[in-house]
Amino acid sequence: MSKTAVLISTGEELLTGETTDTNSAWLAGALWDRGFHVRRMLTAGDDLEGLLWALNEATQISPVVICTGGLGPTVDDRTAEAVALWAGIERQESSVALAQITARYSRWGRSVSEANRKQAYLPVGAAVLENRWGSAPAFSVTHAGSTVFCLPGVPIEMRNIFEEHIGDGLVAEAPVVMHRVRTFGIPESRLQTILGDMELGSADLGFRAHIPEVQVKLRFDGGVSKAEKEEVLGRVVETLGNAVYTVDGGDLAETVVERLKEASQTVAFAESCTAGLTTAWVVDVPGASDILMESVVVYSNAAKVRLTGVSDSLIAEHGAVSEPVARGLAEGLRRRSGSTWAVGITGIAGPGGGSDKKPVGTVHLAVAGPTGTVHRHAVIPGSRGQVRKRAAGAALALLLQGFDQR
């Protein structure tokens, strides 16, 4: 293992802050998963000087360089020109690339303009990597011991071309086997401490944090035995216990949708502090309409009463942020909506509204289901936005736990 790579991203929109470079982080993760170590990331503008500087620096550091952006039809798109200059070769119209561009435009019912035609003007000898998701042709050039892969800056095109044309070739150079243990509820720093101390055999340990979840990545040498792999994976899953909600599956919302679909069951949410966030995540999964019929955002006490049937006196007695009210929201909504499961979420997102007894971040969650109701209480640290995301994540995690314990 430990093949290296360097990433280049190009475009004035990155240097003005107009666009955040998410491509480099995605590629870095995809390369790590394939046994590569990204040593540097460089961002340059649309000028040839900047691009040449980046290509020279990158290829001095590593034999594998991936460059994103600068393949479009405008005068600002100069990646092909820069790569030709770097390699000291001419450019010419690539018949392969032109055929792909022409086919793409004809599917769109359009003819190829001079500007589009320019996109097929590639360094002599470049290997064309077909772009089935857009018009900018991708390509690679090998020169003086380094291969430079040039991909469009549009994230969806970049990712698909990488997966289709580049990923497998890189894995063949440094075979690895990847497993992702997806967790919720243990902070990343704590995961690092717990797993950093464990004997993981030949596995390399990686993380990918995306509030509210943390992915634990276990990367094995390609030659790992099935027994070793399963032993290590089993030990990690056992150590992290309830925090693990899937191995090699989707995110929390995807897992919820998948499991409910398999069981032909439905869910509804009564959200106070999260105010629609949990529902929005679930509905972002295609096909969510099979498992979610409705949800209610019950921010005021009056709305809690009117939309879920929880009683005024219960709220008056225990306060809106309390176990009885969370249970009442879930049970009331379950009755009214007829869903298999209903989730009640009430809490204090901040920055105002906290007290000594119920500080900002206090959250009560309840999941009502066919065999009863489970409850969880937490005090979540962070900003208003973080409290809301972590509370929504906790609600989905509790739903999965309730589901598993039917």
Add this chain to the structure above:
Amino acid sequence: MSKTAVLISTGEELLTGETTDTNSAWLAGALWDRGFHVRRMLTAGDDLEGLLWALNEATQISPVVICTGGLGPTVDDRTAEAVALWAGIERQESSVALAQITARYSRWGRSVSEANRKQAYLPVGAAVLENRWGSAPAFSVTHAGSTVFCLPGVPIEMRNIFEEHIGDGLVAEAPVVMHRVRTFGIPESRLQTILGDMELGSADLGFRAHIPEVQVKLRFDGGVSKAEKEEVLGRVVETLGNAVYTVDGGDLAETVVERLKEASQTVAFAESCTAGLTTAWVVDVPGASDILMESVVVYSNAAKVRLTGVSDSLIAEHGAVSEPVARGLAEGLRRRSGSTWAVGITGIAGPGGGSDKKPVGTVHLAVAGPTGTVHRHAVIPGSRGQVRKRAAGAALALLLQGFDQR
């Protein structure tokens, strides 16, 4: 204008894809706003070799370098060491930095460990930039014509220290005046075409796209006359018409909350395809509880009927995605919730569910208010997630328009 800067970000978590580098994009935008042109961005790991390479490259290119990350207490945090090596100076314990760390820890009720104390070990002569938001001291070192500002990698600390200690000094070097025209509904490429052709006097034109909105940034030389500035700004606002929802104000949700608060009015949402996203955005604004009591996510037809009172027969006659149903959702919810305004959103987010007459992306929006109901129909391009975000944005924009026309 056209002072230059180079950004460095450091940390293995960036090179493994564990974390996306949002600091560089934020800094690039903040520097552009102050008349600077970022020429390169470099990312290196935790090794001294990488950091030294970045410092040498950056300072050869520009006299202003901002470096984020590597100021923590662990052995992986080596920015101060690298800067000292780059400048050829020793490090010593900074009494100013140590006093700040000690004060911070004592506020947290903790004592300063050896590892924390290491954070005060700075290049001799470094200017300490107080960090009031965390324990890592920031600093700057000037050497051979370049100033390197070193900031923590934690975004909130980085941003605050930049605003408090660095931003004003840079503006003094290249005085500029910034205005932000916040728009919704015109794609960025179209905005670029429209405004690129306009005579903008001495103003530089910038953009910041963040679905669903696009910020048009107008950057004037510090010496611009008030008359010129107002003339240009007025012309841009007039040209973009309805698409402009604020100049120098907050985002769509912040603007909605602000205007409703000022008017002591309230709003509720009946969301189908957006399914809680609009409500979640509004509630992400602190103080939203003053203007939003409740919302309903009415994904199924049964939920539409039960939660808003829209009639079964109306849905059967026109289909759930139609003007009458959008109006019915808004008007029904307004009656039931007692809110000043109610918004109905129904559409087809995809990827399935489209037809020739109602393709994926078809959205009907309605806003019911004190003087009646307004409706908008759109066919929104993009992925499921993009359709949902743009539909939620369109709903907030329509609410603001309805509000302005009371």
